[in-house]
Amino acid sequence: MRPAFWRAATMSAVAVIASAGIALAANQNDPGVTDKTIKIGNIMPYSGPVSAYGVIGRIEAAYFKKINDEGGINGHKIDFVSYDDAYSPPKTVEQARKLVEDDQVLLIFNSLGTPTNTAIRPYLNEKKVPQLFVATGATKWNDPKKFPWTMGWQPNYQIEAGIYAKYILEHKPNAKIAVLYQNDDYGKDYLKGLTDGLGAKAKSMIVAEKGYDTSEPTVDSQMVTLAASEADVFVDITTPKFAAQSIKKANELNWHPMFFLNNVSASVGSVLKPAGFDASQGIISANYLKDATSPQWKNDADVKEWNTFMDKYAADYNKSDAFTVYGYAVARTMVQVLKQCGNDFTRANVMKQAANLKDFDPGLLLPGIKVNTSATNFAPIRQLQLMQFKGESWQLFGPVMSGEAGGEQG
Known part of the structure; x- marks a missing residue:
């Protein structure tokens, strides 16, 4: 009797230890994870x-x-x-x-x-x-x-804005630049990339800056002020709702500068189409993703x-x-x-x-x-390519670019 009892007890102990081991293994993962x-x-x-x-x-x-x-x-x-x-x-x-x-x-x-x-x-x-x-x-x-x-x-925003700065310096070195930006960390990060990219010429080239808060219903008043600066380059650092407004307002004001739109609002469906394709022609942006609607x-x-x-x-x-x-x-x-x-x-x-x-x-x-x-x-992603809006889609141009704010080729 005694040996049988101890054999049973031993087997029970082994079973307990084994089940504890299974439970321990199941608990190796952190919160949010089950076995399924x-x-x-x-x-x-x-x-x-x-x-x-x-x-x-x-x-x-x-x-x-x-x-x-x-x-x-x-x-x-x-x-x-x-x-x-x-x-x-x-x-x-x-x-x-x-x-x-x-x-x-x-x-x-x-x-x-x-x-x-x-x-x-x-x-x-x-x-x-x-x-x-x-x-x-x-x-x-x-x-x-x-x-x-x-x-x-x-x-990152500074690299993207630096690529725009490089393009401006190469193609319009005497430009007068107006900037609309969202008045928060996002907008200021882009603005820093632009000014760093322009370098010593930033102070003389940027002739007008206007910020806006997302609580504002429109950016129409900011656009009127920026257009009055007679800048021939406009850098639009806005989220979708305000990007569509700014494109439409620039067209209404008959202000047609070289127009740069930040990537985070470069959506055809939610920005350019609501703003109007006619008003959006020629806008320059940069991308790292394919425009899935492009015939390309x-x-x-x-x-x-x-x-x-x-x-x-x-x-x-x-x-x-x-x-x-x-x-x-x-x-x-x-x-x-x-x-x-x-x-x-x-x-x-x-x-x-x-x-x-x-x-x-x-x-x-x-x-x-x-x-x-x-x-x-x-x-994770450190490269972009410039693109321009023509017709009803974006057309890529130039090399894939990477690097710091200045946008080195790579």
Whole structure:
């Protein structure tokens, strides 16, 4: 009897230890991860002054649904939780805390806006929660030493504005420049890139600057003042609603300078079409993504794949809206990081894999542009190409450019 008793007790102990081991293994991942799901948080301006960007979050949700329909990532389905902050930093802080503390997300992905992401960056870094591929090109996101849990995605604003500065210096060296900019970190980052790019000539070349706040209904009064400066170059640093207004107002005022429009408002569907194609002719911008509506890409394999996705998962959205392309490409980058994680879905490993992207192409990047990151470089995309609006689409010109504010060729 006694040996049998001890054999049973031993077997029970082994079973307990084994089950504890299984439980321990199941708990190796961080919050937001179960054996079947990965919970990802997101914050978007679905309402408010920059609600045109809200489509990005909707396209991301649609793409993650596609991934889930195909079996998920390493056996895990994506649970995508996205909240509205109306582009209000206090609201962004509230939503970030809700995602981290209540929803227990693994990470926060592609939340939009420079002032809004700035407001939550200290909190997320203190909590060691990845703030991945933020939807803003502010230069500050590439700071892995000070903020190791925050990473950008798109080219930074100072490089883009520097490319415009270089073009102006080469093609209109005696230009008189007027600038309209959003009066926050986003607008000032672009403005710094422009002035740095112009160098010593900035003070003499920039003859007029006007800022605006997103709480203002229009920028008509600013445009009247800028047009009165008789500048022959206009740099438009605005978000979509105000970009459409400024294009339309310049045309109404019969003011036709060399017109530069920042990339974040270069959407045909949500900016140029509402402003009027006639008023938009000749505008110059820069891009790193394909204009999926351009005849140039009609036979492109990646664009065909995107069209198939849109038709099945996002049929209600306007394909001429460039933000649909953006949402698709950045979501594919997020999926690549999760694939690289294997079965280690800890927050630390997510950041490690995000900082280990080598010549990755999420589809729809312009030829010659790839996603590259490292432990010391948190700027995944660092190249742009100039383009000009003609007819009803953008036409690329010149080389792919990269580098610092001055926009070195590369």
